[in-house]
Amino acid sequence: MIVCKFGGTSVANAEQIKKVANIVKSNPDRKIVAVSAPGKRYGDDIKVTDLLIDLADAALNNGDVTNKLQNVVNRYKEITDELGLDQTVCDVIAKDLQERVASDKSKQELFIDNIKASGEDNNAKLIAEYFNAIGLRAKYVSPKDRLVVNDLPERTMALPEAYDNLKDLGNGDEIVVFPGFFGYTREGILRTFDRGGSDITGSILAAAVKADLYENFTDVDCVFSANPKVVNDPVGISEITYREMRELSYSGFSVFHDEALMPVFKLGIPVTVKNTNNPSAPGTKILPVRQPNGRPVTGISADSGFSILYVSKYLMNREVGFGRKLLQIIEEEHISYDHTPSGLDDISVVIRSNQLTPAAEERILKRVKEELHADDVHFRHGFSMIVIVGEGMRNNTGLAARAASAISRTGANIEMINQGSSEVSLVFGVLQQSENQILRALYDEFFSLVSL
Amino acid sequence: MIVCKFGGTSVANAEQIKKVANIVKSNPDRKIVAVSAPGKRYGDDIKVTDLLIDLADAALNNGDVTNKLQNVVNRYKEITDELGLDQTVCDVIAKDLQERVASDKSKQELFIDNIKASGEDNNAKLIAEYFNAIGLRAKYVSPKDRLVVNDLPERTMALPEAYDNLKDLGNGDEIVVFPGFFGYTREGILRTFDRGGSDITGSILAAAVKADLYENFTDVDCVFSANPKVVNDPVGISEITYREMRELSYSGFSVFHDEALMPVFKLGIPVTVKNTNNPSAPGTKILPVRQPNGRPVTGISADSGFSILYVSKYLMNREVGFGRKLLQIIEEEHISYDHTPSGLDDISVVIRSNQLTPAAEERILKRVKEELHADDVHFRHGFSMIVIVGEGMRNNTGLAARAASAISRTGANIEMINQGSSEVSLVFGVLQQSENQILRALYDEFFSLVSL
Known part of the structure; x- marks a missing residue:
């Protein structure tokens, strides 16, 4: 049925x-x-x-x-x-x-x-x-x-x-x-x-x-490997796994x-995305597992509207509970966060800007200063997150290097890299104004004929 | 005085x-x-x-x-x-x-x-x-x-x-x-x-x-830019900032x-590291700020003995407080963590392995499964963290690309990248067995004459 x-x-x-x-x-x-x-x-x-x-x-x-x-x-x-x-x-x-x-x-x-x-x-x-x-x-x-x-x-x-x-x-x-x-x-x-x-x-x-x-x-006709409004004529995706679809739905893939899809994912029911206006097109199949297609990357999405809260404190890494307390302060403002890259004495929290108000920012800054005795704490706004997704990335030596090189060729600075938890995605934080240029550069790197 | x-x-x-x-x-x-x-x-x-x-x-x-x-x-x-x-x-x-x-x-x-x-x-x-x-x-x-x-x-x-x-x-x-x-x-x-x-x-x-x-x-004679036991004849550091020294002290720089140095750092008192056996050598100066020296990277350190706790749960990013609760479970075991890279539905916690015991691991896994209803949770061991440090990294377009490329040339996979909080460091998680090879490759990339 x-x-x-x-x-x-x-x-x-x-x-x-x-x-x-x-x-x-x-x-x-x-x-x-x-x-x-x-x-x-x-x-x-x-x-x-x-x-x-x-x-x-x-x-x-x-x-x-x-x-x-x-x-x-x-x-x-x-x-x-x-x-x-x-x-x-x-x-x-x-x-x-x-x-x-x-x-x-x-x-x-x-x-x-x-x-x-x-x-x-x-x-x-x-x-x-x-x-x-x-x-x-x-x-x-x-x-x-x-x-x-x-x-x-x-x-x-x-x-x-x-x-x-x-x-x-x-x-x-x-x-x-x-x-x-x-x-x-x-x-x-x-x-x-x-x-x-x-x-x-x-x-x-x-x-x-x-x-x-x-x-x-x-x-x-199908789900595209990148936003067709930004990338010229992106290739369509014929098969994609649930996990890939999920990571891409993060941003830009509406x-x-x-x-x-959670109810069908749970039962492993396959999904196809098809076009009512062109039903003979094969569409995109969303599956629990898929055949390798020779490409490490399945899709690249991008989304703007992120803010980053920076916190630094000397010897932060010695304080058991520092990160947890910081996240608790943010949670008490009913704000969810996306990533928390950290250095030795620094931690950043990547937050969707639409959850922030000047008053909430002020409360957070005040509490982090007073309760966590941070040396420095401030917000920065206007970031985009670019997510590279693919089951083929799992053990692909050099993929992060290729991605970072493609970004650096645009002259843009990488503000944040997050790799290491999901085996199928790699996240770059960049300034919002560079988003489209970087998306195009990454698409060229991973989908142009030369790099196949 | x-x-x-x-x-x-x-x-x-x-x-x-x-x-x-x-x-x-x-x-x-x-x-x-x-x-x-x-x-x-x-x-x-x-x-x-x-x-x-x-x-x-x-x-x-x-x-x-x-x-x-x-x-x-x-x-x-x-x-x-x-x-x-x-x-x-x-x-x-x-x-x-x-x-x-x-x-x-x-x-x-x-x-x-x-x-x-x-x-x-x-x-x-x-x-x-x-x-x-x-x-x-x-x-x-x-x-x-x-x-x-x-x-x-x-x-x-x-x-x-x-x-x-x-x-x-x-x-x-x-x-x-x-x-x-x-x-x-x-x-x-x-x-x-x-x-x-x-x-x-x-x-x-x-x-x-x-x-x-x-x-x-x-x-x-001085602080070296990389561990001389691994890298052949590494260059000495003549001036280094407190922050650089601190990030390098994370690992490998004993x-x-x-x-x-915290008491002197607080007052901005300069520190020199000198050799009793060769007191005329200028040594290494540790300063609040230093002159740029044309190099983006000041030092590269590496340390082994890290474990990673992986947790995944579908729609994790929708759950306000998930990350905080996870960190609380770890905190209640009196364990401190170093990094928490995260995907959309995944979060990893990088921990020094010497804090873990089989019993503690079992307790953590059980609680994360039962209290956080994670879909998957497991530990992996045997990782090294490699830290690239330099005040010159702050706005150095392409530095992450160079580093990732150098690592990929060794054939090793990058298990984790953490960039975005500290402006002066970039952390790569790799398998322990690749540590020395990667340290040498990164040293060559950033300190060999060719790349100056």
């Missing part, structure tokens, strides 16, 4: 939904289809999810609810018209939306979740209707009482019982169309996953039914939200 | 002590002389300190105290005879030793300290006697009531009041001969510093009198115990 998930652009309009139907029809193993809300049809289009957020905002703040609700319904109406479906679905959707807008607003967060999730929920109903209209026997299945999630205030996660509830999902004759992005608590309260959460839904369903394959349909 | 300290080989026999006298005489600023116990006179000689440990052991375990005590006295007797001093000093020394041997043995550690410290204490008495005999007015000064140290169980450290007690030490007409290696608590109990502790005594005296210079006399 195959679980396939179609992202927002794959279900953005009638033409796209027809492609989805053709894809589902072409392989009878595709029994479960998780769908997103209609996404962008063109570059500066507005996603249905964003229309819904706008609607929720209006409902909470006495805005123009009628018009904003109609904007949403119109998107579905345009699709049903072009698909030649009758008006019934749109009436169902409009009524559903009115009910949601009229629902309890005492917990704003849950109210917004409820409105947002209608994008996927109603699209699933529409797509099931269309499948049936073209003779593809299908049924919409609600996550309610099935995809059970935890309560507030924790981030939304499927509870173990969800997998049990869903395990027979694909056993009927009909194709199941299941809305992505949300579940319900045991008490029946709707909660959404983080953005990009339709990938999680598909992954949970694939794990629950122990699918042979989880197909993730999107709008690119294909998957980093938690999305 | 100059405080000079003479190490064990510099005061090992009459010939050496004559050199010391000549050095002291040649500059009237040399008002304070800290001395070690007589060290080795030749390769497989036994230091007086080791004879004393043997004596203490015999005294505690009903051994042959008489003979072992005589062995010690004989060393001093040989020196006094050759220096042409009369028998009085040796009688004083023998009586002193007998009293120490007969002293309270209820606290073994303190009893051993008391016996051991006699090596320096009696040598200082002998040298002061000799100075006077050749017309160099001198007096022995005891650390008692002056160099006040803390109580057990903390490691021996000078208390702030010691600096005040000692501040007028060089103000008299006579040269002060002061024994290294030990102080007394407020209650008058003798406690020794860690091994190599005569350097600390000299450093404390230099800081207390606010000396213009602290001269550390030993048996090498010139100074890493705490020894």
Whole structure:
């Protein structure tokens, strides 16, 4: 059995939904289809999810609810018209939306979740209707009482019982169309996953039914070895391991939200990333293990927006507990960190800058000075992390040298190197302004024909 | 005023002590002389300190105290005879030793300290006697009531009041001969510093009198840029900063115990390392800041005996506090760590292997698995850390690339790289068996004429 998930652009309009139907029809193993809300049809289009957020905002703040609700319904109406479906679905959707807008607003967060999730929920109903209209026997299945999630205030996660509830999902004759992005608590309260959460839904369903394959349909032919917006025509990745994918998801590779694949990873279910607009392209396979391909590096990602906290204290290395106390101060500000390179009397903490505020920085500096008696402590901002990833790096003598040499040829200074824990990645910290230039230099080093 | 300290080989026999006298005489600023116990006179000689440990052991375990005590006295007797001093000093020394041997043995550690410290204490008495005999007015000064140290169980450290007690030490007409290696608590109990502790005594005296210079006399012409036992004829270092010296003391550079220079560092007092056997050689100057010398690297050190604890857990980077909790588990085993390189889902902890026992490893592995729910956790042993140090590295584009390339040319794999916190050092973790080969390759890269 195959679980396939179609992202927002794959279900953005009638033409796209027809492609989805053709894809589902072409392989009878595709029994479960998780769908997103209609996404962008063109570059500066507005996603249905964003229309819904706008609607929720209006409902909470006495805005123009009628018009904003109609904007949403119109998107579905345009699709049903072009698909030649009758008006019934749109009436169902409009009524559903009115009910949601009229629902309890005492917990704003849950109210917004409820409105947002209608994008996927109603699209699933529409797509099931269309499948049936073209003779593809299908049924919409609600996550309610099935995809059970935890309560507030924790981030939304499927509870173990969800997998049990869903395990027979694909056993009927009909194709199941299941809305992505949300579940319900045991008490029946709707909660959404983080953005990009339709990938999680598909992954949970694939794990629950122990699918042979989880197909993730999107709008690119494959996962690229480097960001195509920076590197000219980067090679596509045909096979990549879970670990490689995970390390690349760290930064710059926005294909998957980093938690999305966890349920399938745990069961070793293979994943393919495929293009709804070009389904014959082989796509990228994400596997527990893969065949060596002769390249040490599988992908290179880059992300900006990092700050570094520098702390130095003479004889720091003699003080048992210094590093732990430093990390505790940072933890007490609810800040997570990425790396902690250290010298003998120095330690640095690499932090995503969006977690810092001037006040938090000041508190941290004060505490490190006063409680840890540091000789020097200061923040620096504007760093990028560049991550080189590949299972082939494990014992590749000279790879760090090649990477560092490629960076130095750009004239940029390496501010931080982190190698030694993950066997499949090597991290360089550089100044943000050098990021793109370095990414290109590293791509050339490891992917140009000469260096193969 | 100059405080000079003479190490064990510099005061090992009459010939050496004559050199010391000549050095002291040649500059009237040399008002304070800290001395070690007589060290080795030749390769497989036994230091007086080791004879004393043997004596203490015999005294505690009903051994042959008489003979072992005589062995010690004989060393001093040989020196006094050759220096042409009369028998009085040796009688004083023998009586002193007998009293120490007969002293309270209820606290073994303190009893051993008391016996051991006699090596320096009696040598200082002998040298002061000799100075006077050749017309160099001198007096022995005891650390008692002056160099006040803390109580057990903390490691021996000078208390702030010691600096005040000692501040007028060089103000008299006579040269002060002061024994290294030990102080007394407020209650008058003798406690020794860690091994190599005569350097600390000299450093404390230099800081207390606010000396213009602290001269550390030993048996090498200078500090070398790499271990001469591994690298053939390494270049000597003429000037080095405190920070460089400190980073090099991490490993392989046994010139100074890493705490020894702290008192002078704090006051910015310059230090020179000079050779008692070749006092006209300029030696190595250790300074707060130094002139650039055109070389990015000042020295390369290497040390073996490291273990690495690897921990991996999917989505580790999402867990605020994971690293801190891991370090806490290690801290609760009273183990200090050197580095913590980290990937996205992995963190490693670099630990000196001598702190680990199979039982401690098992406890750590169990706790990390059970309390942190790690997917994988294991120890690996047999690593060396190689540290490249230089103030000139600060903004030296391409230095990491050169270093990594030099290592890769040996065919060795780089297991860990740590750069980014200290501006003056770069650490590579490698397998122990590659250490010497890599040290030579790095030396060639940064110090051979070609690469200058």
